[in-house]
Amino acid sequence: MPAIHPTAIVDTKAELAADVEVGAYAIVGPGAVIGPGCRIDAFAQVVGLTRMGRDNKVFSHAVIGNPPQDKKYAGEPTRLEIGSGNVFREFVTINTGTVQDNGCTIIGDRNWIMAYVHIAHDCRVGSDTIMANAVQLAGHVTVGDWAILGGITGVHQFVRVGPHAMTGAGTTLLQDLPPYVLSNGNPASAHGLNSEGLRRRGFSEQTIRGLKQTYRHLYKSGLSLADSILAIEASLSELDDADQPAVAALVDFLRASGRGIVR
Numbered sequence: 001m002p003a004i005h006p007t008a009i010v011d012t013k014a015e016l017a018a019d020v021e022v023g024a025y026a027i028v029g030p031g032a033v034i035g036p037g038c039r040i041d042a043f044a045q046v047v048g049l050t051r052m053g054r055d056n057k058v059f060s061h062a063v064i065g066n067p068p069q070d071k072k073y074a075g076e077p078t079r080l081e082i083g084s085g086n087v088f089r090e091f092v093t094i095n096t097g098t099v100q101d102n103g104c105t106i107i108g109d110r111n112w113i114m115a116y117v118h119i120a121h122d123c124r125v126g127s128d129t130i131m132a133n134a135v136q137l138a139g140h141v142t143v144g145d146w147a148i149l150g151g152i153t154g155v156h157q158f159v160r161v162g163p164h165a166m167t168g169a170g171t172t173l174l175q176d177l178p179p180y181v182l183s184n185g186n187p188a189s190a191h192g193l194n195s196e197g198l199r200r201r202g203f204s205e206q207t208i209r210g211l212k213q214t215y216r217h218l219y220k221s222g223l224s225l226a227d228s229i230l231a232i233e234a235s236l237s238e239l240d241d242a243d244q245p246a247v248a249a250l251v252d253f254l255r256a257s258g259r260g261i262v263r
Contacts, residue, residue, distance in 0.1 A: 053084035062092040068121030083109035094119040210243040
């Protein structure tokens with residue numbers, strides 16, 4: 001049965017796997033479902049309609065699953081879905097969704113979420129991301145797989161951060177940050193391709209060269225966003241089959257942008 005400290009408060013309606021650990025003075029609410037191998041440290045809270053997968057670690061004073069900070073919220077039973085293998089460090093806060101969106105905040109797998117990070121209602125975080133201390137995500141933000149957000153990065157509501165993108169400390173994102181792009185500043189501007197990160201994740205040098213060419217179309221050619229997309233699409237036929245999916249993913253991201261992109 002779960003190892004629950006005598007001072008912890010675990011509601012009888014919560015569902016805990018047999019090997020879950022709950023530390024001193026922690027709180028687990030009635031709607032929580034916590035999977036195998038999870039650890040809830042002292043003074044942490046897992047509340048609301050929160051469902052966790054396996055092997056998540058919630059450090060002291062984190063609050064996971066509180067209602068959204070949205071004036072339109074009227075007590076609807078919205079949810080928070082968390083995958084497996086995530087780390088939520090001290091004082092992290094994650095809110096459930098709102099009915100104005102799909103009613104659910106979603107966190108993927110193996111994310112490393114450092115202290116004081118806030119993930120607001122209806123955010124969608126992929127897998128294998130890193131958010132350094134005090135990153136702040138407003139509502140409805142999307143963060144792609146393998147993205148890295150530097151400390152104190154602030155992300156405006158409805159902004160999307162593409163897979164493998166990276167921000168420096170103190171960055172303010174008011175528009176979408178395309179996949180693979182390095183960004184810094186307030187407001188953010190682009191500072192090249194995340195080449196080293198792509199190498200570490202197994203992208204070939206040939207694919208990286210193809211992405212550098214798309215970066216030049218997007219940021220160095222002087223073209224509008226619409227014309228940059230056309231130029232990138234035209235260059236797809238020049239790439240080997242193995243390199244085309246990475247560039248095509250960038251094109252798809254650009255075409256779906258509703259707020260414009262960091263330029």
